[in-house]
Amino acid sequence: xxxxxxxxxxxxxxxxxxxxxxxxxxxxxxxxxxxxxxxxxxxxxxxxxxxxxxxxxxxxxxxxxxxxxxxxxxxxxxxxxxxxxxxxxxxxxxxxxxxxxxxxxxxxxxxxxxxxxxxxxxxxxxxxxxxxxxxxxxxxxxxxxxxxxxxxxxxxxxxxxxxxxxxxxxxxxxxxxxxxxxxxxxxxxxxxxxxxxxxxxxxxxxx
Amino acid sequence: xxxxxxxxxxxxxxxxxxxxxxxxxxxxxxxxxxxxxxxxxxxxxxxxxxxxxxxxxxxxxxxxxxxxxxxxxxxxxxxxxxxxxxxxxxxxxxxxxxxxxxxxxxxxxxxxxxxxxxxxxxxxxxxxxxxxxxxxxxxxxxxxxxxxxxxxxxxxxxxxxxxxxxxxxxxxxxxxxxxxxxxxxxxxxxxxxxxxxxxxxxxxxxxxxxxxxxxxxxxxxxxxxxxxxxxxxxxxxxxxxxxxxxxxxxxxxxxxxxxxxxxxxxxxxxxxxxxxxxxxxxxxxxxxxxxxxxxxxxxxxxxxxxxxxxxxxxxxxxxxxxxxxxxxxxxxxxxxxxxxxxxxxxxxxxxxxxxxxxxxxxxxxxxxxxxxxxxxxxxxxxxxxxxxxxxxxxxxxxxxxxxxxxxxxxxxxxxxxxxxxxxxxxxxxxxxxxxxxxxxxxxxxxxxxxxxxxxxxxxxxxxxxxxxxxxxxxxxxxxxxxxxxxxxxxxxxxxxxxxxxxxxxxxxxxxxxxxxxxxxxxxxxxxxxx
Numbered sequence: 001x002x003x004x005x006x007x008x009x010x011x012x013x014x015x016x017x018x019x020x021x022x023x024x025x026x027x028x029x030x031x032x033x034x035x036x037x038x039x040x041x042x043x044x045x046x047x048x049x050x051x052x053x054x055x056x057x058x059x060x061x062x063x064x065x066x067x068x069x070x071x072x073x074x075x076x077x078x079x080x081x082x083x084x085x086x087x088x089x090x091x092x093x094x095x096x097x098x099x100x101x102x103x104x105x106x107x108x109x110x111x112x113x114x115x116x117x118x119x120x121x122x123x124x125x126x127x128x129x130x131x132x133x134x135x136x137x138x139x140x141x142x143x144x145x146x147x148x149x150x151x152x153x154x155x156x157x158x159x160x161x162x163x164x165x166x167x168x169x170x171x172x173x174x175x176x177x178x179x180x181x182x183x184x185x186x187x188x189x190x191x192x193x194x195x196x197x198x199x200x201x202x203x204x205x206x207x
Numbered sequence: 208x209x210x211x212x213x214x215x216x217x218x219x220x221x222x223x224x225x226x227x228x229x230x231x232x233x234x235x236x237x238x239x240x241x242x243x244x245x246x247x248x249x250x251x252x253x254x255x256x257x258x259x260x261x262x263x264x265x266x267x268x269x270x271x272x273x274x275x276x277x278x279x280x281x282x283x284x285x286x287x288x289x290x291x292x293x294x295x296x297x298x299x300x301x302x303x304x305x306x307x308x309x310x311x312x313x314x315x316x317x318x319x320x321x322x323x324x325x326x327x328x329x330x331x332x333x334x335x336x337x338x339x340x341x342x343x344x345x346x347x348x349x350x351x352x353x354x355x356x357x358x359x360x361x362x363x364x365x366x367x368x369x370x371x372x373x374x375x376x377x378x379x380x381x382x383x384x385x386x387x388x389x390x391x392x393x394x395x396x397x398x399x400x401x402x403x404x405x406x407x408x409x410x411x412x413x414x415x416x417x418x419x420x421x422x423x424x425x426x427x428x429x430x431x432x433x434x435x436x437x438x439x440x441x442x443x444x445x446x447x448x449x450x451x452x453x454x455x456x457x458x459x460x461x462x463x464x465x466x467x468x469x470x471x472x473x474x475x476x477x478x479x480x481x482x483x484x485x486x487x488x489x490x491x492x493x494x495x496x497x498x499x500x501x502x503x504x505x506x507x508x509x510x511x512x513x514x515x516x517x518x519x520x521x522x523x524x525x526x527x528x529x530x531x532x533x534x535x536x537x538x539x540x541x542x543x544x545x546x547x548x549x550x551x552x553x554x555x556x557x558x559x560x561x562x563x564x565x566x567x568x569x570x571x572x573x574x575x576x577x578x579x580x581x582x583x584x585x586x587x588x589x590x591x592x593x594x595x596x597x598x599x600x601x602x603x604x605x606x607x608x609x610x611x612x613x614x615x616x617x618x619x620x621x622x623x624x625x626x627x628x629x630x631x632x633x634x635x636x637x638x639x640x641x642x643x644x645x646x647x648x649x650x651x652x653x654x655x656x657x658x659x660x661x662x663x664x665x666x667x668x669x670x671x672x673x674x675x676x677x678x679x680x681x682x683x684x685x686x687x688x689x690x691x692x693x694x695x696x697x698x699x700x701x702x703x704x705x706x707x708x709x710x711x712x713x714x715x716x717x718x719x720x721x722x723x724x725x726x727x728x729x730x731x732x733x734x735x736x737x
Contacts, residue, residue: 034615036383036384036385051589052592058375061374064374067370067372071370141593144614144615148385150386154373154375156373157369157370158367160366161365161366161367163365163366167368170371171369172368172371184298185298187296
């Protein structure tokens, strides 16, 4: 990054990855709370994006998300991720009940550079935060139509990467998940100027 | 008698094409209309099997502000009025890859589907027959389609990775707290209060075409004992003393009243309409006095403060109108990013509380000049997890504000606006549509939606449930209190208005206080003798 650019308020690919990973962190915690997957007493409220967001304080969940998201950030800053799925499954039958897709799309930024690491975006930070806030609000509003998860549930995060991605230690390759009789609802999207993130919830229609 | 009812019900069910007795109820007509609409769309064999239940929903292209790719051209007839886009959730098929799915379905089922296609084409003239066949194969087809439709478009190439150490499952003892939202059988545990509260409605009024919209405020009760209510595009006045009904106005096709509010004293009614204007009506003369514009979207909430009427709109702004002056617009407050659906001046008229679809409750203090409010909110409360429509100020503690959240929140929260702190939060287990404080008792009444559609009376500040008033068959949207404070009127989405005589002053208590006074006098008299 040149010094001339640094004086402007600009976002690099790394910064964009950071913003998205932060969104994923708050988004996933919020989903865990709003969908009632874990007991409500294991959540603490924090202030973010001008909202009150409930974060799980279960140490196992925290470390799991920390590990997953740090790897995600690394891949995101290399534009190697197509999609991140948060999958909610029945803990006993292993049936997939719900899947939150966060689709990543690389954008050219301002200078349209062919080298992704040189791209920057001058999108206003508060505007990005407001866009994220709107999505977060929609996430908490989804309880009004999503079916009840009336069983002991667990969740997993699957990262859809490019073919040439190397498998890091402690990571596995897995297959695509299928929800029987699914319905999809697309929420709002936001963009950092370098990444566009679309949030879609797929859920099993109750018969 | 019940068995006869059952038999007649059975007969009605058996005679499908028989004449119905009397005109069909409104809900039935609506249902039929929507069914007829969807029947046409379910002609093609493929679409029969997949999510036909949503065919009643309008095509997503008509949704204002919904951003879906490939639909850059929007019809001019549905301009985006909500800032930041629409907020309706409409299932779409953007995530499913139908072209690939179609190919895979045909490939996988091989000769079977060929055969089926043949049958379908031969019997095309007879649509009944093909429908029967379609339903025979419906089960397996549906399964295939649902499996195949989710094949991601970018499945060629790319890996799906996940971390080895999985997150733990929820503890076995855990039950989903959201269950209360979905289950009909929520236990109604009410502590028997110290007084008798009639739990059935005193009177039921029919309110056809009452708009079932959480964001509108369509009823108010004046100090002159007149209830104004908006039904469809009309505004009616119901005189609670005489029972007379009068039509105040009818809006033109497509327009409607979004909010109604009576001035504190007198016959002036403010109507916020769907075009964004606030109209003032003199109801004694049935005459429109003036129209005050200023909003770019519909006005869903209104609140009076003597000569000042504050209006909250879908465009997220609140405007203070001075109804006396020619330049009516005093100030505009931009504290919300989405529709303002709750607006109340405090009982001492020093604060204005506003609630919006952005889950915020803002409190504005009266400007030092005494006209309008300061342009910056005094407090911003963001603890609610859903839209805030229900707001009420405590009559005996002027700095206490009660607010209730929508379906995702279900909490009634109490705020001290002097220091901006949360006093108390109670989970009501159902969406909160309206809140009112009683003037005679230290009590509070809240109106709810699913599952019981009840009104709940709470003791304040202990928040012990006193009574559940049930009767509405759909969510209760609005409540208003009679001028004497004894009766509450509730408007439900079941298109009825119900009157509840739940805060009638206790005659015994009144007598007792009178006797206490006389006793006190007596003792003074005795003291003077000594």
